[in-house]
Each structure stands twice: as structure tokens, then as C-alpha cells.
Amino acid sequence: MLSIAGVPASRLCPVCHESHQDVAELLGPTAPDAWLAISEGERLEAELTPDVCILPDLGRTRHFVRGHIQLPVMDAEPPMFVWSVWVELDQESMAAIARSWSSPNRAAIPPLTGRLATELPYEEPTRGLEITVHTRDLGLVPLLMVSNTTHALATEQREGVHLHRIVELGARLQRQ
Template identity: 40%
Template sequence: MPIEHFFDYSCCADRHEGPPLSYGAPAPEGWKPRYARRRDSELTADQCVIKDREFYVHGLIEIPVLDGDEPFSWGVWVSLSEANFARMHDLWEDPAREQEPPNFGWLTTELPLYPQSTLLLKTHVHTRAVGRRPLIELEPTDHPLAVEQGEGITGERVREFADRLLGG
């Protein structure tokens, strides 16, 4: 699934200079357009079900930008168990959802800028306030994405993402 650039910033509606701070995938890796015609499959901006057997939620891997004011975000999809997905779905508009414990999930978005595959990295999905995408926390490993989430990146790395993804 290709990575797309998003220009929405979580802090405000102001226009920002510099490279975008968010990119994301429109669907989980396993989604195929023909599934949209099936009754047992659905893709929205926030959730996805494939053949009533695979369940996904759209969230953000946030990475601190060490010399910036806002984090960098990868918009990614994470698979959840059916039970955890159902609970998250049921509480989607409930303000009390922030009290839920994190759910285990598998990353199902390939981020092509990393030398190792990002597919199936272990994650924890943290529900946030209604209207905010879940926060995706990677389990600490030596994978470059997990290292970046734990240690942060520089503005130069953000510009590198923009150059590679936008062809700048």
C-alpha cells in the first residue's frame, strides 16, 4: 500500500512552513479495492474489516522531533483481535474510552523508508480522546522505526522523509 502525505497537523489549522509532519497509508496492507463490494468487508478512515475475519484500526506512530515543536507522525494500520476491535468499535464515540487499557496489535503498514520491513512489528494501541486517532506504541526493539520512536529524530530526518516520499 503506498504511503500518502497528509498535511493536517494535530495542533491547529494554521499553515506550517517546512516539510509535512505526517504521512500515512489509506488502508491496511491486506486491503484490496474489490473488498469494497463485499458485505463482509468495510474500509473507513478509522477502521477496517476484511471478510469478517481481519480487524484493523488506523492510528499514529508519533516520533518526537528533537529540534522541533511537534512530533512527526506515521499514519498506520494495526490488526487487532476480534474481541479488542469490537470493544474499541463499541466505545468509538464514548468519552470514557480514554480509560481503556492499551490493546496488543500487529503493524500492517509497510513503511518503505526503513531498511527492514515494518510489517508485523508488535504494537500497543492506546485509545485517546474522541476525535483523535489512537496512539500506536511500538514494542522496544532494535528496528529503526522503534528506535526512532523511542529516541526521536531531527528536523533533517523529517526533510529526508519529504525528499524521498515527495520526490523533492
């Protein structure tokens, strides 16, 4: 849980002058949006694990992996918020990840390019944004970097946010 950094714990938010306590450190769906959109029957043909999703779609196969987009939070403790999101990869990139999945050197594979497959509660759509996927050591999901430099998600990933913004995004996610 995130809280406003610094003592005393009751310090107030500089934006809304309220106290934000116990804000979620990580938010995100357990499946790609494309999985959530299909019927129970179609899901029988598909596969979903906590980290990977394979979906048959009109004669082809779609591949998704779960990863983390980290946002530095300037005034919180710990100073990091994570969007746990899904990225769609082409077959070749998915094969590269699958080959190295259990390898102790998997962080060494070159970065891959995919598309964000999760709609986040931003002003502009996030699904379809180009993402650079960096695999990490065993036990860590890939780290995702937003390639588009003008989208708010990219700006916030680069420059960080205040805890107030995380509270706001979390509330919007609830209403989605």
C-alpha cells in the first residue's frame, strides 16, 4: 500500500488537502481485454494463465503476456506505482519469450515490441499503444516501456506523478 511519504503519517495531500492512506501499489486486470470480451464457449478454445494468454481469433492465434508499467510516485512511500497490464505480441516475439521463459539468462534477450492490450482509465485510449517489452530475471514479469512520447501514460512513466493522481486513476478504474 502507498501512503504519503514523511512523518507524521497524517500529512495531507498538497493537491486536495486530504489524507491518502493505504492506496493500492499495483492495479490491473487478470486477463487481456480481448479475453474479457469473448464468451465462455470461446474461452474453452483459449488459454489463460496469470502471465500468458493465447486466443484463437478467426483462424489465427493472438498472443499476450502480462507485464508491469512502473510510475514513479514523487510523494509516496514506497515511491512506485505499478500498472499490471497485458501486451499483445506477434508469434515470433512470443516464441522468443517462450524459449527463454525458464532460462536464468532470460533478462539478456533483446527488447521486443508489442501493443498494449489493456484499456487504462486515461483521458486518451491506451489500448494499442506501442510498448517495448524488457524481459527480466526469473520471478519478475517483463518491464514495459511506453514508446509513444506524448501520451500521458508515457509522460507519467518518465516524469512521475503525485500520489493524488494514483488515487484519481484508481477511482476511475473502479467506475470503468
